[in-house]
Amino acid sequence: MPDFFEKQIDFDDTQSIQELFGPQGNSLQVIHAWTEVLIESRGNKIRLKGRSQENLELAENCLVQLYALIKSGYRTSPQDVEAALRILENDPGADLRKVFKKEIFIVSNKKTIVPKSATQRRYLQAIKTRDLVFGVGPAGTGKTYLAVAVAVSHLMQKTVKRIILARPAVEAGEKLGFLPGDILEKVNPYLRPLYDALHDMLDFRKVQEMLETGMIEVAPLAFMRGRTLNESFIILDEAQNTTPEQMKMFLTRMGLGSKAVVTGDVTQVDLPGTSVSGLIQTQKVLAGIDEIEFVYFNEKDVIRHSLVGRIVRAYDRFDRERVEARKQSDE
Structure with a gap:
């Protein structure tokens, strides 16, 4: 086997x-960081050199x-390059022209998004065609972010009249009673990720205006009890x-003309x-409903900074070398 593969x-x-x-050369740096392939350019020619045939082909x-x-x-953009690498790593036969040109999703004047994995494409299609969708998986896969993006798009197109964003306020090792302020101020830190996603889609002033008029509501799940939400895009x-x-x-809050997305x-x-967990149980309860x-x-859908990939590979390499060193010492 050769020490290096070249192309x-x-x-x-x-x-x-x-x-x-x-x-x-930012895009080339992203590819090098992801694949560890050396990239040299001379005029219209690019030479690739790497230790892994698989990474070279990627x-x-x-x-x-x-x-x-x-x-x-x-x-x-460099973000597109990361998305391309992630897509092609999972599916070498993927056609990036279809992904990037035909599947651009316009959220608002401030934001357009492109699904960065096959699962994200499936998720967006599901939200488009179903009134109730569950996005289940690890943090960093874009479940909530994409749901908020679709919700904002629907609000901008006036297909819904408001967005409801809800989250359970669970004390994960911390006690709410020790936090300052009234109940809303106590649970506000738990709702912060939803505010962050909104501000990425819309101008700050627009978000504040919509919050004040009730077009967008961000609230603890407990505040949903007893309500019927018509013509709303609801995210849990x-x-x-x-x-x-x-x-x-929560699921029985859906009214006429509403869509709901549940993430976790x-x-x-x-x-x-x-x-x-209600999310674990509901996968069994609702399994037979086609709509x-x-x-x-x-884990492959996690959208990470390219540096994280290098860090993970460095730790893997370190662990392999440590195991190898231990084997040699035992001999």
């Missing part, structure tokens, strides 16, 4: 190559497809921390003692 790619458009490289596939995307008129976040009774209460991670339940869709995310 040369010939391109025909200098301007498109410069766009492919990105400002100060880098080549990414460069060739991004180049074709740029030639078709799409302007890429951190649903793994609902009890079965709370989950039933069943491996991060903070309910006290032996309490059953409801469950979309499951996994």
Whole structure:
């Protein structure tokens, strides 16, 4: 087996190559950080060199497809490069032109998004076609962020009259009683991620205006009891921390013309003692209803900074070397 694998790619458009490289070569740095493949450029030729055939093919596939995307008129960013690497790593046969050009989702004047994994595409399609969708999986997969994006889009298009964002306020090791302020101020830190997602979609002043007029409501789950929510886009976040009774209460709040998305991670339940998670139970209760869709995310869908990938690989390499050193010492 050779120590290094090499590959040369010939391109025909200098301007498109410069766009492919990105400002100060940022895009190439992202690919190198992800694959550990060395990338050298001379004119219209790019030479790749790496220790892994698989990573070399990933880098080549990414460069060739991004180049074709740029030639078709799409302007890429380093974030697009990370998304491309993630997509192609999971599905080497994926067509980036379909993903980036045909699946752009316009949220508002401030924000457009592109699904960054096959699961995210499935999730967005499910929300588009179903009135009740569950997004289940680890943190960082975009479950809540994408749900808020679709909700804002519906509000901007006036297909719903308001957005309701709810979260259970569970004491995960901290006591709410020791926090300053009234009950709303006490639970506000638990709702902060929802505010952050909103501010990423809309101007700060617009968010404040919509909060004041009730077009957007961010509230603890307990505040949903006894209400019927018509023509609303309702999101329940951190649903793994609902009890079965709370989950039933939330799901029966849906009124006419409403859509609901429930998100959570069943491996991060903070309910006290032996309490059953409403999210875990509802997967069994609602399993036979065709109009409801469950979309499951996994670790491969986690959207991470490219540096995190390098850190993980560095730790893996360190652990392998430590195990190898221990074996040699035992011999």
